[in-house]
Structure formats: structure tokens, C-alpha cells
Amino acid sequence: MKKIDLIRFFTILFFSILAFCMSTFLSFRIDLTQDKRFSLNTSTIKLLKNIQDPMLFTIYLDGDFPSGFQRLKLESLRLLEEFRAENPNIKYILVNPSENSDSQARRDTYTQLKNSGLSAIQIKVEEQDGVKEQQIFPGAIVSYQDKEWPVSLLMDQFASNPEAQINASIQNLEYSLATSVKGLTDNYRRSIGILHGHDELKPIETASLELSLSKSYDVEHFNLREFPIDTITGEPDLSKQVMQLNSFDLIILAKPKMYFSDLDRWLIDQYLMNDGKCILMLDAIYAEMDSLSYSPDFLAYPIISDLNLEDPLFSYGVRINTRLIQDMVCASLNDRKSILPWVYFPLLLPQTNHPIAKNLNAIKMEFATSIDSVRVPGVKKTPLLFTSPYSRSQPMPGKVSLSTLYNKPTQSKFQEKGLITAILLEDSIPSFYANRIAPKTSYRTPPVKANNAKLLVISDGDFIRNQRNLIRSDIPRGAPLPLGFDQFTQQQFGNSDFIQNAIDYMLNSKGLIYVRGREVTLRLLDSQKIEKNKNLIIGTNLIAPAGVILIFGIIFRILRKKRFVKFSK
Incomplete structure (x- = not known):
């Protein structure tokens, strides 16, 4: 009997020591969720491997915030834990920028963060003494x-309820944080050329986009018509x-x-045939x-043929x-008396994955036109980008009048839907000069079609034009x-994010940008059912x-009683 007890003791001791050693020296993680929400994308993992020195994430979400922001904070911390599991150089801290009781010190902190x-x-x-407004970052x-x-953890989403905005932000967390890692560790910078020579937007009108792009890319202005001189x-x-x-x-x-x-056309065509990447923003109509x-x-009136x-x-x-295009889902115009929606400023709510x-x-677009897709093999x-189900197209030439600003549009007249205003072409784009005589040149003939x-193409030439302070x-x-x-309606639209995402995709379509397309299912409680069955839920949880x-x-008492009765007999 003693021998059996000793064997049992040493067996338990051996497996306990083995389990301790495995938990100490071996590290592994298993993601059992259906959507793999606790697994990082392979592109993110590759980026994290490039971090050689400590990288500090300072999260400004500490404090007593509503539940949505608490959830955003917890998801951010969870994701950073995943980052740290891949690379111990990842560090993070939580900071409350409003914790200082000195109002001047708080203002200085706010200014520094901005x-x-x-x-x-x-x-x-x-709070106990009522409701107060608080500024958070x-x-x-x-x-x-x-x-x-800088990384914005909360996405701007027009006309979305706060819960949907938080959910979208949580889905976008990995991309937002991984983009910062890429920007800080990537030593190879791709180059972007903004073309001139045909009275395009001026540099001051694209300065905001250039500033945003300059964090990750080298941006230059290039005149298509100014040729270098042979020495x-x-x-x-x-x-x-x-x-x-x-x-x-x-x-x-x-x-x-x-x-x-x-x-000019041949230069752009041969660029594309050499697997170039190009963004065209054109006005088909003169409307300013x-x-x-x-x-x-x-x-x-139409001007596309003049180009x-x-x-x-x-x-x-x-x-x-x-x-x-006229669209009932539209941005507003400030006429100095009031701010009213104007059908010539269509608001495009992304309807694609x-x-x-x-x-x-x-x-936001201004005086946009529709785009048709033409079948081309390969x-x-x-x-x-599409218009809403309540849109229509106005034939040109035609009058654009401010009277449409003050007269409420009739929905029955807006029956067109899903008019395309931005379309992406990829892969084997054919050369316009494949069966045509190219301009006389000694330069080698480009391929008749591209491979990648x-x-x-965007049907609004002002898509990347920033306003200037007035x-x-x-x-x-x-x-x-x-x-x-x-600045006239104090609204922020998603034009900058769209263009930056497009550039990231076009220059690295198999890389980090695909993290944005990842679908993470957030299984939230049904607030309507909770409210309807509130008393039942409370009672059930208590009883x-x-x-x-x-x-x-x-x-247990019955079984114990039966056991002792059996032994007593």
C-alpha cells in the first residue's frame, strides 16, 4: 500500500514539475475563435519582426469614459498584448491627459497633443453633481x-450611431497600429509624382495630401511637358x-x-504599360x-472632349x-444665412468591402459625373464609390442654380441609384497605341498590354483639393x-483616408492594406431585448x-445520507 502511494506521489510530482517547466520556458497561443480575432495578420507579424529597439505606444484613453470608449481601450490593450507576444520590444502605457487639476497644465497638454x-x-x-463635457483624445x-x-483609434463615420462607430474602429485597430509600425521601421520609401503641365490643381491646393503622404512616401511634382535637354x-x-x-x-x-x-497621352500610356500605378481625377463638366x-x-457644359x-x-x-449627378444624400452649403443640403454635393457612403x-x-464630391464600365478582356x-438610391443625372449643357438649395427635392424624381463615381482598373490593361501609330520616337516600344x-479613375477633379483658411x-x-x-460647415469627410488607402493598396496590394478588409464579428448584446426583458434578466441573475x-x-445531502445509512447497515 505504501509503495503504491509513493508511486502515485512521485508521478504527480513529476507531471507537476513538467507542467511548470513547459509553462515557464515554452510559449504558445491558440486562437479558437471562428473569425480568428486573436490572430494577427501575417503582414503585421512581419512588420513586428523588424522592430530592433523598444517601441512605446502611449494610449490616451485612461479615465472614466462611457462604455464604448472603455471597450475601445480594452481592445487596444489586447491588441498590443498580441504585438508584444510577437516582439518583446513593444511597450505601452495608458495616459489620462485630463488628470492634472491645473487647468493651464491641461490646456498645455491638449495643445501638445494637437x-x-x-x-x-x-x-x-x-458625475455626482450633474453632467459635464470633457475633452478626450x-x-x-x-x-x-x-x-x-500619431494614430487615431476612433474612426470618423458620418451619420453612424456611436456603437457602430466604435465597432468599426475596433475592426480597424490592427491596421491603424500596424501602419504606425510600418511608417516608423520601413527604410524603403516609394516615390509619388504629382503631374503638372495641363493647368492641374496648384501645389497649395494639394498641400494637405502631400503632407499626409510625406510621412510614408517621397512626393514630387513633375511637369509632363518640361523635357530635359540633351547636353x-x-x-x-x-x-x-x-x-x-x-x-x-x-x-x-x-x-x-x-x-x-x-x-502627352503616349507618355502616360507607356507608363501604365510598364505596370505603372496611376490615379486620374477628371472633371467631365465645367462647373465651378x-x-x-x-x-x-x-x-x-461638357469639357471632357477638350482634354x-x-x-x-x-x-x-x-x-x-x-x-x-444630383443626390438627395448630400453635403451642405453655407450661404452665410443657413447651412442647407445641396444635391450637387453628393455624399458617398462606402458600400463595398x-x-x-x-x-x-x-x-464628399462636388459636381461629379457618373462613370460607365466598358468590357475589356483581362x-x-x-x-x-456609388451614389445613394436617391440620385439622378442631369444632362449637360444645363443650368446649375442656387434655387435647388432652397427648394426641397422631390424623391419621386430621384430614381437612379448606384451611379459609379470611382472605379479601379487592374492587371492586363491594354495599350491605347497597340494598333495605332505611336508618336515618332527613338525610345523602345512599350508592351502592348500591362501585366500588373x-x-x-475618379469623376471629380477637386477630390483631393483642400480648402484654404478664410x-x-x-x-x-x-x-x-x-x-x-x-470650414464653412465644420464637417470632416473621408476623402483623405480614401486616397491614402488607394495609394497603399496600389503600391502594396498584397500587404498591410488587406488588414482593413478583415471582418471581425463583435458579438454584442441586443439592447432592445435587454430593455424589453429587463426585470426577467435581473430576477434570473438574482435567484x-x-x-x-x-x-x-x-x-449532496441526500447522497451523503444514503451513503452513511448504507455503511451503518
Whole structure:
């Protein structure tokens, strides 16, 4: 008997020591969730492996906040724990920027955070003496070596309830935090060229986008019509112009107004045929807000044919129509008396799961037109932005009048839906010059079709134009404002995020951007059912635990009594 007890003792001791050693020296994690919400994307893991020095995430979500922000904080901390499991150099701290009792010190902290790139929001917090407004910064500052990167943890979403906004933000957490890691550790910077030479948007009008892109990319302005001079012949050197253009990883053409010669079109075409990436933002209709400064209406008319780009675009697989979009789901216009919605400013709420547009804030366009998709073999087409079910297209030439601002639109007249305003073309885009005579040049003939080209076409030339300050006194008059911000209605739209996501996707379509397309199911309680069955739930939670314990106690007592009765006999 003693021998059996000793064997049992040493067996238990052996397995206890083995379990202790395994838990101490071996580390493994198993994700049993259906949507793998506790597993990091392989692109994120690769980025984390590149961190050689301590990286500090300072999360500004400490404090007594509503439940939604508490959930956002907990999910952020959980994700950072996943990061740290992959690389112990990951560190994080929680900070409450409002904890200082000195009001001047708090204001200084707020100013410092705003200067670092974080945005503040106002929330209402219930306290014993009533409800007060509190300023919070739902974001983080990531520090690595001598660099910093601001991260917004709360996504802007137009017309979304707070719960949906929090849910979308939680789904986007991995992408937001991993993007900061990429920006701080990536030593290779791709180049972006903003084209000029055809009266495009001025640098001051794209300054906000350039500032945002400059954190991750090298951004340059490139004049398509200014050719380098050959030092021997003294003549313009086409081959050098082609080499300079092809040195860009992506080119942007925003709102050209002048005619494209055959050579101009060939330069862009050969760039695409060499698997180039290009974003075209074109106005098919002349319609400018400046025209309303002199008159309550103006004549809008087609100008797309004046650019000489219709034929190349058609051969690639798209046609930009000359019908002006009106949409009942629209942004507002400030006429200095009131702020009223205007049908010529369509608001596009992303309706796709594509990583470029998924979960984005509403996107504002001005005087946009619809886009048709043309069937071209080998070209993958993905519409990214659509109008609402309550839209229509107005034939041009036609009058644009402020009277539509003051007269409520009749829904029965807005029966068109899903008009495309942005479309992405990918893969084997054919050359416009495949069966045509190319401009006379000694440069080698480009391929007749691309293998992995990408072309994003947007039917609003002002899509990336930032407003310039006319109202605020604390910054210089005429200074560029953030892209997508309307100073007259104080609304922030998602134009900047859309373009940055598009650039990230086009330059690295198999990388980190696909984390945005990941679907994480948040299994939340049904608030309506909770309210309906409130008393039943409270009663069950009070009585059920005590009842279960009582039942087990009775069963245990009966079994124990039977056992002792049996032994007594």
C-alpha cells in the first residue's frame, strides 16, 4: 500500500514539475475563435519582426469614459498584448491627459497633443453633481528611436450611431497600429509624382495630401511637358523624360484643364504599360463654385472632349459621362444665412468591402459625373464609390442654380441609384497605341498590354483639393486646411483616408492594406431585448445562482445520507 502511494506521489510530482517547466520556458497561443480575432495578420507579424529597439505606444484613453470608449481601450490593450507576444520590444502605457487639476497644465497638454497630430472630441460624462463635457483624445503616439507617429483609434463615420462607430474602429485597430509600425521601421520609401503641365490643381491646393503622404512616401511634382535637354544635341531628350516619369512608383493627375497632345497621352500610356500605378481625377463638366459669386446660377457644359483623354480611357475600360449627378444624400452649403443640403454635393457612403473604402467616413464630391464600365478582356474592374438610391443625372449643357438649395427635392424624381463615381482598373490593361501609330520616337516600344498595372479613375477633379483658411484667426489666411474638412460647415469627410488607402493598396496590394478588409464579428448584446426583458434578466441573475447552489446542496445531502445509512447497515 505504501509503495503504491509513493508511486502515485512521485508521478504527480513529476507531471507537476513538467507542467511548470513547459509553462515557464515554452510559449504558445491558440486562437479558437471562428473569425480568428486573436490572430494577427501575417503582414503585421512581419512588420513586428523588424522592430530592433523598444517601441512605446502611449494610449490616451485612461479615465472614466462611457462604455464604448472603455471597450475601445480594452481592445487596444489586447491588441498590443498580441504585438508584444510577437516582439518583446513593444511597450505601452495608458495616459489620462485630463488628470492634472491645473487647468493651464491641461490646456498645455491638449495643445501638445494637437500639435502632435491627435484630434480631440467632446463627450458628456455623468458625475455626482450633474453632467459635464470633457475633452478626450481617442488616439495614441507611437515612439521609436527618435521618431513619433500619431494614430487615431476612433474612426470618423458620418451619420453612424456611436456603437457602430466604435465597432468599426475596433475592426480597424490592427491596421491603424500596424501602419504606425510600418511608417516608423520601413527604410524603403516609394516615390509619388504629382503631374503638372495641363493647368492641374496648384501645389497649395494639394498641400494637405502631400503632407499626409510625406510621412510614408517621397512626393514630387513633375511637369509632363518640361523635357530635359540633351547636353550634346541641345534638343529635348524624350528618353530621359520617359525614364524620369517611369521612376515614380505612382503618379497622380488631378483636374487637368488643357488639351493633351498625342505625345502627352503616349507618355502616360507607356507608363501604365510598364505596370505603372496611376490615379486620374477628371472633371467631365465645367462647373465651378466661383461662378455663383457673380450670379445665382450658371451654365455647366461638357469639357471632357477638350482634354483629348476620352479615347485612351475607353480603351482601358471606362467612360466618364457628361451628365451631372444630383443626390438627395448630400453635403451642405453655407450661404452665410443657413447651412442647407445641396444635391450637387453628393455624399458617398462606402458600400463595398474592398479594403480601400471599407468602413470609411462619408466622402464628399462636388459636381461629379457618373462613370460607365466598358468590357475589356483581362482587366479587373472594381467600382469603389456609388451614389445613394436617391440620385439622378442631369444632362449637360444645363443650368446649375442656387434655387435647388432652397427648394426641397422631390424623391419621386430621384430614381437612379448606384451611379459609379470611382472605379479601379487592374492587371492586363491594354495599350491605347497597340494598333495605332505611336508618336515618332527613338525610345523602345512599350508592351502592348500591362501585366500588373493599376488605374483609379475618379469623376471629380477637386477630390483631393483642400480648402484654404478664410475663417480662423489663429492660423494665417490662405493656409491649407486638412483635406476633406469643410470650414464653412465644420464637417470632416473621408476623402483623405480614401486616397491614402488607394495609394497603399496600389503600391502594396498584397500587404498591410488587406488588414482593413478583415471582418471581425463583435458579438454584442441586443439592447432592445435587454430593455424589453429587463426585470426577467435581473430576477434570473438574482435567484438562479442561489437556486443552483441550493439544489446541489440538497442533492449532496441526500447522497451523503444514503451513503452513511448504507455503511451503518
